[in-house]
Amino acid sequence: MPEPFHAEDVTCDAFLGGAFHLLQPARGGLRSGDDALLLAATVPPGQGGHATDLGSGSGAVALTLAFRAPSLSVTLAERDPVMADLARRTLALPENAHLAPRLAVAELDVLSPRSVREAAGLADAAFDLVVTNPPFHPAGGRVSPDAMRAGAKGVPDAAFTIRWIMVAAALLRHGGAFRMIGRPEQIPAIAEACRNRLGGLAVRAVHARADAAAVRILVAATRGSRAPLRLLPPVVLEPPTRDALSAGHLAIAMA
Numbered sequence: 001m002p003e004p005f006h007a008e009d010v011t012c013d014a015f016l017g018g019a020f021h022l023l024q025p026a027r028g029g030l031r032s033g034d035d036a037l038l039l040a041a042t043v044p045p046g047q048g049g050h051a052t053d054l055g056s057g058s059g060a061v062a063l064t065l066a067f068r069a070p071s072l073s074v075t076l077a078e079r080d081p082v083m084a085d086l087a088r089r090t091l092a093l094p095e096n097a098h099l100a101p102r103l104a105v106a107e108l109d110v111l112s113p114r115s116v117r118e119a120a121g122l123a124d125a126a127f128d129l130v131v132t133n134p135p136f137h138p139a140g141g142r143v144s145p146d147a148m149r150a151g152a153k154g155v156p157d158a159a160f161t162i163r164w165i166m167v168a169a170a171l172l173r174h175g176g177a178f179r180m181i182g183r184p185e186q187i188p189a190i191a192e193a194c195r196n197r198l199g200g201l202a203v204r205a206v207h208a209r210a211d212a213a214a215v216r217i218l219v220a221a222t223r224g225s226r227a228p229l230r231l232l233p234p235v236v237l238e239p240p241t242r243d244a245l246s247a248g249h250l251a252i253a254m255a
Contacts, residue, residue, distance in 0.1 A: 049128030
């Protein structure tokens with residue numbers, strides 16, 4: 001069992017101009033930034049119902065969703081006990097009192113058997129929306145010397161990605177929405193995982209500059225849809241797009 005963070009090892013960071021605060025590891029671990037905000041920006045403000053964030057960390061995506069979509073409740077699913085504890089402590093912050101009633105933490109491995117997921121509160125076909133920023137650094141790549149960061153951002157080969165998305169699809173009700181941020185090289189595994197489970201697959205590439213190769217992809221799909229694959233216009237993180245992202249004003253249409 002990892003040791004809990006000491007006070008000096010944790011920062012309390014304001015997001016979206018103070019819309020909420022997030023407790024994060026001060027060094028190493030996994031700190032949230034553009035990826036979390038980009039993923040949340042793919043969900044429209046009118047989204048309601050019940051969502052889950054698979055691999056939630058300390059809660060950046062879930063809190064951003066709760067802020068952007070006032071009718072949405074979110075279950076944070078996180079396997080690492082230290083990060084799950086940070087998530088619970090984050091929800092208990094006075095600065096987050098306006099959002100916390102719509103958020104809950106489930107501590108479990110997303111790839112656990114169905115019975116384990118159900119016992120933790122993640123029942124199949126129970127969610128209107130599943131979002132995820134899963135581990136996606138390629139197998140064989142450089143592994144971080146920090147154990148927590150390596151666990152959060154390491155390991156995944158195509159088989160891991162496929163299993164992860166299969167669980168996401170199982171959690172969705174018919175017509176429910178799937179949103180993911182990943183890396184361009186994951187596209188074949190994502191397409192394979194969606195086969196006969198999620199349709200209407202849509203992909204947007206994310207570029208740091210207009211003349212640079214894509215560094216991320218944003219993925220959307222719908223449970224039960226038969227719509228074909230679509231490649232949507234890219235997102236380029238240059239001003240004023242980056243400014244809008246940091247302020248929580250960016251909306252990325254995936255339909």
